Amino acid sequence: MEQGAVEREPRTRARMPARAGFATPHGPRDRPAPPPRTGAAEPPPVPRQPAPRPQRHSVRGQVLAALRQALLGGELAPGEVYSAPALAERYGVSATPVREAMQQLAGEGAVEVVPNRGFRVCERSSRDLAELAEVRAMLEVPAIIRLARAVPPARWEELRPLAAEGVAAAARGDRVRYAEADHAFHHAVISLTGNRRLTEVADDLLRRAQWPASGGPRLRTAELLADASEHTALLDALISQEYAVVERIARDHLSVARHPH
Known part of the structure; x- marks a missing residue:
């Protein structure tokens, strides 16, 4: 192009008419002039609400909850490898929230990443x-003993x-619930x-303790009920401020690897 020449629009390109509410390359001068005001008060413009966006994090949370239940319930077996696309089809979602949920479960020690295959459910031993x-x-018993003297009975x-x-x-x-x-x-x-x-x-340790052990016996209903009843007994001792009983129950409850698997 020669110096001083002005680039012109090709004649074959039709100029698009301006649409209300949208800017054009030629600016507001291509719009018709607004009608003159008559003096009557015009209502203020209604603010346009942004369109709702898909809540991907909520989908991921639902998938994560479903995968936790499948792991705790034994539907996803220790040692087995599961692909994200297969799990996504199972839950009726895309593979992305499944991968994100599985990555979180990998951080909790429930599964491990198998390159180019998916995720393997970790095998846990009784040890x-x-x-x-x-x-x-070691962590929770001292904390509970300290709380026993600091928290009022009404709070317990x-x-x-x-x-x-x-x-x-x-x-x-119901082991999952x-x-x-x-x-x-x-x-x-x-x-x-x-x-x-x-x-x-403490949350992370409990999550890791809840994942099923490989080949271990599943707790019977009576054993689950005994474990749950210790929560009630602990609260009874905390409310009545029986500190020696609180310590004994807390140690017995937390020192035994007795979780639903």
Whole structure:
């Protein structure tokens, strides 16, 4: 192009008419002039609400909950490899939220990534569970003993529904629902320390302790009920401020690798 020449639009390109509410390359001068005001008050423009976006995180949360239940219920077997597309088809979602949920479960020690294949459900031994129980007792028992003298009885009474929910699930033999109730109860207790780091670590340890052991016997309903009843007994001792009983129950409950598998 020669210096000083002005680039012109090709004649074959038709100029698109301006559409209301959208800018054009030629600016507002191509729009018709607005009608003159008559003096009457015009209503203020209604603000345009943004269109709702798909809540991908909620889908991932639902998939994560479903995968947890499948793991706790034994539908996803230890040692087996599952691909994200196959699981996505099973739950009627895309593969992306399945992969994201599986990555989180891998961080919790439930599965491990198998390159180009999917995710393998981790195999747990009785020793693994015993070591997790020992670490949990080291952290939670001192915390509960300290809370026993600091938290008023009325606050402990508020945890009754959580303990009752665990007992009801155990009485039905519902291992998945009991695992969820067990986690909710222990989370509520440790949260009373106000220590977020301790609560996060305790949550993670309990999750890891709940994953099934490979080839281990499944707890019977009576054993689940005995485990759940210890939550009620612990609350009774905390409310009555029987500190020696609190310590004994907490140690017995946390020192044994007895979880639904």
